[in-house]
Amino acid sequence: MDNKRLLLAVSLSMLVLFAWQFFFAPEQPVQQPAEKAQVARKAAPMSDGEAPAAATSQDFVPTEGRTVTVDTPLYTAKFNSQGGVLESFVLKHYKETIQPDSPNVDIVGDQSVVKGPMGIILTRKGSEVHTWLKGQWAFEGSDLNIETGKQALVFSGQVGDFRLERRLTFDAATYLIEEDLTVTNQGATGVEASVSFTAAAKAMSSEKDSYNPTRIAWYNDAGREEVKDREDIAKGEATAGDLLQWAAIHSNYFMFAIVPGENNAVMYSGVQNDIFRLAVEEPTTLQSNVSKTVKASYFVGPCERAMLKTMPGNLKTVVDFGWFDILARPLLTALNFLYGYVHNYGIAIILLTLGIKIVFWPLSQKSYESMERMKKLQPMITKLREKYGDDKQKLQQETMTLYKTYKVNPAGGCVPMLVQIPVFFGLYKALMAGIELRHAPFIQHLPFTDWVWLADLSAKDPLYITPIVMGATMVLQQLMTPSTGDKMQRYMMLAMPVVFTIMFLNFASGLVVYWLMNNLLSIGQQWLMIAKNKKKEA
Known part of the structure; x- marks a missing residue:
């Protein structure tokens, strides 16, 4: 030789x-349908650590829906007061293109609103699904202009026998939104239920962009995994549980992530008509006339590594350089x-x-x-x-x-x-x-x-x-x-x-x-x- x-x-x-590495590398292993059922069975109800609280007896009075704006140095977000659904999330420091008149990046997009980004799904075990669409909602606050520190919006709702209060807390210095959802069961008996926190976003890159695909990724006890192929996502193959730390819709540059408040959450996802959807479901037990608070966090914004290092749920692992991570980061x-x-x-x-x-x-x-x-x-x-x-x-x-x-x-x-x-x-x-x-x-x-x-x-x-x-x-x-x-x-x-x-x-x-x-x-x-x-x- x-x-x-x-x-x-x-x-x-x-x-x-x-x-092979960048065109034909196999996807990370994802759970098959049989495994999905097993994950759902493993998700045990979370413990009732909260003290009982008597449900309020006054009648719920819904208000007319309107758009509520949150403005920070980093973004402008718009919510619909009917359930607190996210209508748009515009980043102030990132443009769609390099053209001078290019609009700023909107993570959500107009077509995604009907899929309920940052919506709430309350499911009674063995019964119908109560979503943000089926309830009556009230909002008495005003638009927020946050220069420093933290402020919150509160949306109240009545869905069947359940009273809901969504408290969304915003931080002027980050893209993190923290949610405290308080659910009061006004029924005569306790119920086994689950609460799902949702994300929906337009495709963050072209379907033909093999270098920068929009994908579904998550991190659990098996480590970081992702599914890039849209057909696989559409089939429901991007599903996970087992000590889920975060789940995200993301590209190389932007993300819409959910961090569950408990480690027994299960993640489901899908894609249709170029709209990616994600739901993180947390099982719970709702006792009669008892208020219970379920927590979650959202990160909607750019994949800025320095900021992600300070975020909860090990969100820093969203940015992944694959096999060459050990070289890419120092470079x-x-x-x-x-x-x-x-x-x-x-x-x-x-x-x-x-x-x-x-x-x-x-x-x-x-x-x-x-x-x-x-x-x-x-x-x-x-x-x-x-x-x-x-x-x-x-x-x-x-x-x-x-x-x-x-x-x-x-x-x-x-x-x-x-x-x-x-x-x-x-x-x-x-x-x-x-x-x-x-x-x-x-x-x-x-x-x-x-x-x-x-x-x-x-x-x-x-x-x-x-x-x-x-x-x-x-x-x-x-x-x-x-x-x-x-x-x-x-x-x-x-x-x-x-x-x-x-x-x-x-x-x-x-x-x-x-x-x-x-x-x-x-x-x-x-x-x-x-x-x-x-x-x-x-």
């Missing part, structure tokens, strides 16, 4: 690994550190690439030195092939003897490259899932034109300039690399830039900038190595 063959194998392996930290000085993520990526190249410079140097030594052995290897062409075993033995004689490791040029592959994938995940890169500009317009160019590092290059130039640098690298006498291998190696160029056409431009810069630095290092060898020979 010669160095070129190893290099080819490594390159192809990298391509296959990449394609993002380094990128943000550099951004703090240069205030441009494109420049920060270039500086980070330079830093990575410096770290791996000794390994790359050994790789180039190994390839140069292999180059000098090529005439001898060619003669061995001519002599033992029909005896593969003998050819292998003589080739290995030749390597030992001249102290050449045929894998020496490839091992350093293998070490760098995980860093590439870690940076890929960081650039694809880091909300910092969303709509982050590098070069707003192509120089000397009005054409929008690298105005969003999380999106592909609209002019395809960077991936094409990147492909050209790969061709130049191949031409600078010592070649073997095997024409087929040489042709395959020259085909690699074409394959990678096509693959990178739709990648985030931030990643292409990294790869292009890495290629340019590698070419410079290789040129220095060639010049050094020529000087030695002279």
Whole structure:
């Protein structure tokens, strides 16, 4: 085996690994229908820890429904007073597109309102379902304008024999909404029941966006799991229980999550007409003439990792970089550190690439030195092939003897490259899932034109300039690399830039900038190595 063959194998392996990981990787295991039933059976009623409280005897007086607005420095949320259902949740610091007149991101969307985002479902065991739609509701408060601290809205309702009071508490500094739902059973007997807290949101990304799918995810005693395929979600396969800590509808950048107040909750989800739905159900026992409070929290907003670290229910685990999490997070930290000085993520990526190249410079140097030594052995290897062409075993033995004689490791040029592959994938995940890169500009317009160019590092290059130039640098690298006498291998190696160029056409431009810069630095290092060898020979 010669160095070129190893290099080819490594390159192809990298391509296959990449394609499998990001296009064909199997979903995390999800519970099947039989398991769902088992989860529901496991959800034991929560204990009655609250003290009995006599139900109020005064008649409930509903009020006319209206929109109630909550305005904070981070968002503007609108609720319908008929049940406290969320009508819209507009983020003040995030736009839908990079266009100047783009509207701000609304997590809910107009079409999702009918699905009851932040609605309440009260189910009597073995009986009908009482939802926010079937009750009568009253609201006596006013709109909230929260600059600092916390404030609350209270919605009161009567649904059958049950009196409901929803207290929603908002924090000006976060996207977290805490709910205290007090249910009073005014019936003559106690009942086994369940309370479901709901979420509904429009798709947060295009159905065709395989890099940034809208998904259903959750975290329980088995760890973090998710379902990305919409058909699987529509079939009800995204279901979980077993010490559920949180459940969420989310994309790479935004989320609508529910954190149950108890650890015996069960999560159900679905998708229809581009609307994702989620319900977290908590079982409970409602004694006659006793008030009981059930708690939950909602996080509706961007996937800001720093804020999520301070949230309840281990919400920080919503942001997941997969296998390369251990590399992606420190790389993002380094990128943000550099951004703090240069205030441009494109420049920060270039500086980070330079830093990575410096770290791996000794390994790359050994790789180039190994390839140069292999180059000098090529005439001898060619003669061995001519002599033992029909005896593969003998050819292998003589080739290995030749390597030992001249102290050449045929894998020496490839091992350093293998070490760098995980860093590439870690940076890929960081650039694809880091909300910092969303709509982050590098070069707003192509120089000397009005054409929008690298105005969003999380999106592909609209002019395809960077991936094409990147492909050209790969061709130049191949031409600078010592070649073997095997024409087929040489042709395959020259085909690699074409394959990678096509693959990178739709990648985030931030990643292409990294790869292009890495290629340019590698070419410079290789040129220095060639010049050094020529000087030695002279």
